[in-house]
Amino acid sequence: MPQSHAWSRSTSTTATKSPSFWTTGRALMLTAFASSLTYVVGISDMGSFLNNAAAEAPAYAKKPQMENAVSELRSLLGEDAISTEDDDLQRHGYSEWSSVNIEQLPIAIAYPQRTEDVSQIAKVCSKYKIPMVPFSGGTSLEANFSAPYGGVCIDFAMMGNILAVHEDDMDCVVQPSIGWMDLNEQIKNTGLFFPVDPGPTAMIGGMVGTSCSGTNAVRYGTMKDNVVNLTVVLADGRIIKTRKRPRKSAAGYNLTGLFVGSEGTLGIVTEITLKLSVIPAETSVAVVTFPTIRDAASAAIKILRTGIQIGAMEIMDEVQMEVVNRSGFTKRVWQEVPTMFFKFSGTKGQVKEHIGMVKEISKDNRSKSFEFTSDAEEQKNLWSARKESLWSMLALRKGDEQVWSTDVAVPISRLPDIIEISKKEMDDLGVFTSALGHVGDGNFHEAIIYDAKNPEERKKVEECNIRLVERALEMEGTCTGEHGIGIGKKASLIKELGLETIGVMQSIKRALDPNCLMNPGKIFDMPGMAPIKTL
Numbered sequence: 282m283p284q285s286h287a288w289s290r291s292t293s294t295t296a297t298k299s300p301s302f303w304t305t306g307r308a309l310m311l312t313a314f315a316s317s318l319t320y321v322v323g324i325s326d327m328g329s330f331l332n333n334a335a336a337e338a339p340a341y342a343k344k345p346q347m348e349n350a351v352s353e354l355r356s357l358l359g360e361d362a363i364s365t366e367d368d369d370l371q372r373h374g375y376s377e378w379s380s381v382n383i384e385q386l387p388i389a390i391a392y393p394q395r396t397e398d399v400s401q402i403a404k405v406c407s408k409y410k411i412p413m414v415p416f417s418g419g420t421s422l423e424a425n426f427s428a429p430y431g432g433v434c435i436d437f438a439m440m441g442n443i444l445a446v447h448e449d450d451m452d453c454v455v456q457p458s459i460g461w462m463d464l465n466e467q468i469k470n471t472g473l474f475f476p477v478d479p480g481p482t483a484m485i486g487g488m489v490g491t492s493c494s495g496t497n498a499v500r501y502g503t504m505k506d507n508v509v510n511l512t513v514v515l516a517d518g519r520i521i522k523t524r525k526r527p528r529k530s531a532a533g534y535n536l537t538g539l540f541v542g543s544e545g546t547l548g549i550v551t552e553i554t555l556k557l558s559v560i561p562a563e564t565s566v567a568v569v570t571f572p573t574i575r576d577a578a579s580a581a582i583k584i585l586r587t588g589i590q591i592g593a594m595e596i597m598d599e600v601q602m603e604v605v606n607r608s609g610f611t612k613r614v615w616q617e618v619p620t621m622f623f624k625f626s627g628t629k630g631q632v633k634e635h636i637g638m639v640k641e642i643s644k645d646n647r648s649k650s651f652e653f654t655s656d657a658e659e660q661k662n663l664w665s666a667r668k669e670s671l672w673s674m675l676a677l678r679k680g681d682e683q684v685w686s687t688d689v690a691v692p693i694s695r696l697p698d699i700i701e702i703s704k705k706e707m708d709d710l711g712v713f714t715s716a717l718g719h720v721g722d723g724n725f726h727e728a729i730i731y732d733a734k735n736p737e738e739r740k741k742v743e744e745c746n747i748r749l750v751e752r753a754l755e756m757e758g759t760c761t762g763e764h765g766i767g768i769g770k771k772a773s774l775i776k777e778l779g780l781e782t783i784g785v786m787q788s789i790k791r792a793l794d795p796n797c798l799m800n801p802g803k804i805f806d807m808p809g810m811a812p813i814k815t816l
């Protein structure tokens with residue numbers, strides 16, 4: 282029976298009230314201690330160390346109350362709106378992309394059709410103290426949508442419409458489950474597009490959740506820069522709008538910015554107004570090879586300093602180029618050396634001028650070859666190595682092997698340092714890893730192939746990840762440029778920002794979600810939370 286599976290995997294999520302000894306400050310100190318231990322033992326989830334610090338632990342519903350809540354939701358929203366099917370629970374509680382997965386699954390999946398349905402769900406969950414986990418495209422990489430405390434996963438599959446396109450205002454209003462690629466396909470006749478480009482099947486709700494970006498960020502910014510306003514359902518079911526629709530507003534706190542990147546831990550986004558950009562009249566792609574990553578990065582810095590508006594500027598190391606060749610996914614064979622991929626856009630004259638400038642700067646930085654094209658088909662061909670990079674890595678997996686994709690960002694001048702040091706560390710540890718990056722933003726990714734069933738290998742990969750983050754932080758960087766924190770990088774966040782800053786985040790969380798129902802166990806722990814069991 283589908284339901285019984287869900288319950289059987291549920292661990293008790295009920296916690297007792299804590300002794301007053303556990304003030305927030307003490308719990309935070311323990312969190313810090315746990316964090317350093319986490320680094321020592323190489324576990325990214327520090328929840329287990331907090332188990333004894335049950336200060337004001339969130340008290341979630343027990344099984345009978347959860348069953349009552351599910352029946353209540355069914356009678357309010359209809360039988361079809363709530364699923365407890367095994368497959369459905371599994372699909373929403375596990376991700377093969379994720380750096381970490383957990384034992385627990387959600388107890389039910391809710392499929393709302395409108396904002397008011399989401400509000401009803403929140404009211405019922407709030408009444409019974411049931412965690413709520415929003416879900417859009419399911420492509421996030423740090424267990425951002427997993428359900429460590431069970432609860433209801435809210436899947437927006439039935440809310441994937443474009444509600445309005447305001448061509449003259451260059452914005453549109455959408456529901457959470459429209460994919461960014463689908464959106465662009467549907468609005469292409471307006472001459473406008475939405476430029477933020479993460480995983481191909483990511484959807485706008487989840488993109489708001491992680492404040493993602495992609496290859497276009499160097500020109501158009503990240504999700505944070507491209508959201509005008511949000512409609513948000515709060516934990517208790519209240520519906521708020523963060524602001525109106527002008528491109529600029531100095532009216533009060535920037536609540537839009539607060540919710541973008543909050544990974545569903547503060548509220549559930551049900552409508553999003555997005556800024557649109559003009560589809561460029563002319564585009565061109567260039568591929569440039571360099572003898573070293575340092576030469577490539579140094580060219581990137583010089584190019585940015587000219588003020589040219591580059592459409593995209595990506596870097597791939599020699600290993601990644603070799604991986605693309607081995608996969609055979611592209612029509613041509615690439616040189617296996619550090620390579621940069623550029624997109625140019627603008628008027629014909631601008632594109633021509635910019636290509637000339639980039640060629641000159643590349644030459645000054647020891648480039649070995651420079652190819653460019655304005656032909657539409659040939660552009661796809663030249664860009665194909667970048668496009669197929671992750672899929673090529675995935676294709677190399679054998680048996681139980683998985684790809685761990687991690688990201689950090691540093692001030693751009695430190696990019697060659699971090700890439701070089703990390704590559705050496707990975708080699709020393711004997712793991713197979715490739716590097717690629719959104720070089721214009723100082724953001725780079727490592728994709729590591731490892732045998733998920735081999736604890737030794739898993740440990741090595743975790744160690745690589747820890748070292749990479751430590752390197753980035755030493756260089757005044759961040760533990761994540763775009764993938765977010767989820768469960769996987771909670772310890773890193775404490776290292777990055779420190780206890781005072783996390784304490785402010787906890788205060789904001791408490792103000793909006795006093796019972797810790799919104800996507801609990803993500804970004805940071807609240808005092809006294811039960812440990813999360815990872816798979």
Ligand SMILES: Cc1cc2nc3c(=O)[nH]c(=O)nc-3n(C[C@H](O)[C@H](O)[C@H](O)COP(=O)(O)OP(=O)(O)OC[C@H]3O[C@@H](n4cnc5c(N)ncnc54)[C@H](O)[C@@H]3O)c2cc1C
Nearest residue numbers: 417418419420421480484486487488490493494545550763
């Ligand atoms: C092949 C591949 C390539 C990728 N490339 C990039 C890249 O270049 N750049 C990049 O930034 N990322 C990249 N990613 C990661 C991923 O695509 C992004 O994190 C994306 O923003 C996730 O969107 P989603 O719709 O899949 O969100 P989900 O995974 O469904 O959710 C992400 C988070 O948002 C929350 N959430 C979902 N919907 C809502 C809502 N309606 N309201 C509030 N919170 C919500 C979830 O609870 C979760 O915490 C890549 C992933 C893959 C698999």
